[in-house]
Amino acid sequence: xxxxxxxxxxxxxxxxxxxxxxxxxxxxxxxxxxxxxxxxxxxxxxxxxxxxxxxxxxxxxxxxxxxxxxxxxxxxxxxxxxxxxxxxxxxxxxxxxxxxxxxxxxxxxxxxxxxxxxxxxxxxxxxxxxxxxxxxxxxxxxxxxxxxxxxxxxxxxxxxxxxxxxxxxxxxxxxxxxxxxxxxxxxxxxxxxxxxxxxxxxxxxxxxxxxxxxxxxxxxxxxxxxxxxxxxxxxxxxxxxxxxxxxxxxxxxxxxxxxxxxxxxxxxxxxxxxxxxxxxxxxxxxxxxxxxxxxxxxxxxxxxxxxxxxxxxxxxxxxxxxxxxxxxxxxxxxxxxxxxxxxxxxxxxxxxxxxxxxxxxxxxxxxxxxxxxxxxxxxxxxxxxxxxxxxxxxxxxxxxxxxxxxxxxxxxxxxxxxxxxxxxxxxxxxxxxxxxxxxxxxxxxxxxxxxxxxxxxxxxxxxxxxxxxx
Numbered sequence: 001x002x003x004x005x006x007x008x009x010x011x012x013x014x015x016x017x018x019x020x021x022x023x024x025x026x027x028x029x030x031x032x033x034x035x036x037x038x039x040x041x042x043x044x045x046x047x048x049x050x051x052x053x054x055x056x057x058x059x060x061x062x063x064x065x066x067x068x069x070x071x072x073x074x075x076x077x078x079x080x081x082x083x084x085x086x087x088x089x090x091x092x093x094x095x096x097x098x099x100x101x102x103x104x105x106x107x108x109x110x111x112x113x114x115x116x117x118x119x120x121x122x123x124x125x126x127x128x129x130x131x132x133x134x135x136x137x138x139x140x141x142x143x144x145x146x147x148x149x150x151x152x153x154x155x156x157x158x159x160x161x162x163x164x165x166x167x168x169x170x171x172x173x174x175x176x177x178x179x180x181x182x183x184x185x186x187x188x189x190x191x192x193x194x195x196x197x198x199x200x201x202x203x204x205x206x207x208x209x210x211x212x213x214x215x216x217x218x219x220x221x222x223x224x225x226x227x228x229x230x231x232x233x234x235x236x237x238x239x240x241x242x243x244x245x246x247x248x249x250x251x252x253x254x255x256x257x258x259x260x261x262x263x264x265x266x267x268x269x270x271x272x273x274x275x276x277x278x279x280x281x282x283x284x285x286x287x288x289x290x291x292x293x294x295x296x297x298x299x300x301x302x303x304x305x306x307x308x309x310x311x312x313x314x315x316x317x318x319x320x321x322x323x324x325x326x327x328x329x330x331x332x333x334x335x336x337x338x339x340x341x342x343x344x345x346x347x348x349x350x351x352x353x354x355x356x357x358x359x360x361x362x363x364x365x366x367x368x369x370x371x372x373x374x375x376x377x378x379x380x381x382x383x384x385x386x387x388x389x390x391x392x393x394x395x396x397x398x399x400x401x402x403x404x405x406x407x408x409x410x411x412x413x414x415x416x417x418x419x420x421x422x423x424x425x426x427x428x429x430x431x432x433x434x435x436x437x438x439x440x441x442x443x444x445x446x447x448x449x450x451x452x453x454x455x456x457x458x459x460x461x462x463x464x465x466x467x468x469x470x
Contacts, residue, residue, distance in 0.1 A: 031179040032227050032236035033413065035121050038380050039113045039195070039221040040424040041084040047218070048081045049440050051090065058092060061206045064456045067448045069208050073215045075442045078343040078364060082428075083218040083371035086199040094202040101199040102138050109195050109221045110148060117223040118152075121235075123189065125152035130190035132177050134163035134170035134375060137260070138197030148193065167258065167403030168339055170194060170375035172411055175226070176243050182228035189229070195221030196374035203269030210261075210269035216342055220373025220380065236416050238397065242294040243411035246287040251406075254279035258404035280341075281348065283408035284400075295332040295398065295412050329353045333412070334395040335385055336360065339402055340367040340377040349400060362388075365432045369425075375401070380424070384432070387425035391415045 047055075056062065056070060088094060088101040118125060131154070133145040142150075145160040159181070166173050171194045178190045198219055203210045227236070248254045257279040259271050293301060304327060336359050338349050346367070350360045362384040370380050378399050385391050395415040402408050422429060 029183050029185065030228055030230070030233075031175070031182050031240035032229075032233060032416070033238040033240070034123075034225040034227055034232060034236050035117065036222055036224040036237075036379055036382070037113050037117045037120060038376065038383050038424045039109050039219075039223075041108070041219055045084045045087065045090055045219065046081070047083050047085045047090075049444055051085075052441070053445065054092075055089060055094070058094075059204055059206075061204065063206070063458075064448070064451055064453055066206050066208070066211070067445075070211065070215065071441060071445050071448050073212060075439065076343060077215055077439075078346075078367045078437060079216070079218075079371050080368040080437065080439055082369060084220070086219055088199050089202055095204045097200040097202070099140070099200075102197050103140065105197060105199045105219070106135065106138065106144060106147075106195070109219075110144070110151070110193065113221055113223045114148065114152065114191070114193065117191070117225055121225050123225060125154050127189055128154055128158055128191050129188040130159045130161075130178060130181055131193070132161045132163065132174040132190065133193045134166055134174045135195055135197055136165050136167055136170060136374065137201050138199075139164040144193075165404075166375070167405060167407065168341060168372070168374045168377070169401040169403030169405075169407045169409040171222075171378060172243060172399065172401055172409035173245065173407075175224075175240070175411065176245060176409075178226050179240060179243065182226075187229040187231075188227065190226045192224045192226065193221070194223075194375045194379075196376070201268075201270070203267065205263045205265060205267040205269060207263040207267075207269065207271070209271050209273060210263060212272045213270045216372040218371030218373055220370055220376050222376040222379035224379070233416065237419055238413040238415050241396070241412040241414050242291075244287055244291045244294070244409070246283050246290070246408045247405055248279065248283050248286060249405045249407075251279070251282075254282065254406040257406055277344065277348065279406040280345065280402050280408070281352070283402065283406050284349070284352065287400075287408040287410055291410050291412075292327070295396070296327075296329075297331055300328060300331045329355075332396065333398040335390060335397045336363075337378050337381045337385070337397055337399040338363040339400060340370075340372050340381065341402055342372065343367070345402065361433055362390075364437065368434075368437045369428065369432070375403070377401075383421075383423045383425050384429070386419045387422045387429040389418075389420045391419040393417050 086101065086105045088097050131145055131148060135144055143162040145162045149158060149160060161177055163170055163174055174192045174194060178192060182188060198217060203214055253275040257273045257276040260268065261271050262268055336355060338346055338360060340363050346360050346363045362381045365384055366377060366380045373380060378401055393415055397413045397415065398410065400410045
């Protein structure tokens with residue numbers, strides 16, 4: 001064998017090695033959702049109609065005008081009677097929360113949810129390479145990530161990340177952190193923890209823009225196991241196809257639409273401005289501009305381009321609303337996992353994407369059963385879809401979340417096998433959807449609308465409430 005032939009063989013073998021290495025690297029850059037677990041607090045933490053009345057009654061800063069406002073918000077909120085709150089609020093200590101209250105709330109969630117995740121996936125805590133924790137409004141020292149490492153005796157080389165102040169869109173920010181770590185090519189296991197701390201953040205004042213959060217936010221949380229190991233593909237539930245993050249915080253109105261601040265009396269709460277819906281739709285629109293080319297088939301993109309050119313020629317100065325209205329989002333998406341920020345948020349996204357009531361049913365039912373659990377809400381929505389056995393192999397699931405800043409984040413998953421785990425929906429999924437999601441607040445507190453400032457007697461009403469049979 002001459003030298004030229006030997007060099008040719010070596011070159012071919014080396015080329016094959018590079019191709020194989022490139023293929024393996026590409027495979028290991030995938031992000032698989034192995035499994036997830038949502039948190040179901042204990043029954044003694046449920047906020048029933050009566051418990052809600054007790055909490056409102058304790059707030060001496062509220063008058064008739066605030067009662068009428070709260071009743072209107074709660075009646076139209078889409079929230080039912082089986083949501084959960086933290087113990088300090090259930091026990092009547094919301095005006096003087098302690099550090100221990102916040103720690104207890106987080107520990108109860110972390111101990112149950114993370115334990116269930118490891119049991120469900122048969123993964124040891126010492127197998128975890130990456131840990132990402134996102135709790136927006138509670139950031140103790142040591143961090144909650146460190147608390148988890150200590151609690152589960154994780155390896156000393158585990159990479160930990162604590163994300164705070166990311167709001168209701170934090171889950172997808174955490175997943176973006178994980179997928180970027182996965183791009184290194186090293187086979188890894190990552191745990192993402194997402195929840196919100198309600199205990200120290202209850203607003204006890206009478207500023208209406210800051211009272212909204214009390215009506216919507218409830219306790220919850222979720223834990224996810226992700227990997228880039230191709231060997232775990234068969235075990236995984238979904239594969240991440242794309243993720244798009246949009247942040248319009250450079251705009252003053254958007255930045256100030258959801259802000260933690262003090263009211264005129266120095267009471268801390270989250271101010272939700274009237275510009276919030278506008279900020280959400282602007283962020284959503286900007287997100288869609290980058291998302292659509294990644295999720296729609298080429299024929300749909302070509303059709304959109306044709307309509308844009310046609311409109312520009314016929315009506316050069318017209319807005320592109322008609323073109324947007326003609327987009328068939330369902331050509332690239334089978335299921336829509338929407339953030340349960342409230343009935344108005346769900347309705348706005350439904351209208352923008354021209355979705356059916358069937359498409360938004362998981363979000364509405366999640367809002368009714370669990371309330372707005374902040375960044376973890378989309379996992380309860382996904383759990384509803386799975387419990388209803390809607391998710392089949394090759395289906396594509398679009399997650400959309402909104403958060404303060406103002407942010408809109410979205411991602412597309414591909415289901416890798418037929419799914420049907422009930423998780424926290426197991427004991428109630430047969431009850432959903434109910435014949436009506438109208439809550440009983442108006443029946444039990446409708447007297448508020450009949451009162452005037454002249455006839456309203458707070459002490460008499462409180463006494464009547466205490467003696468009511470329900």
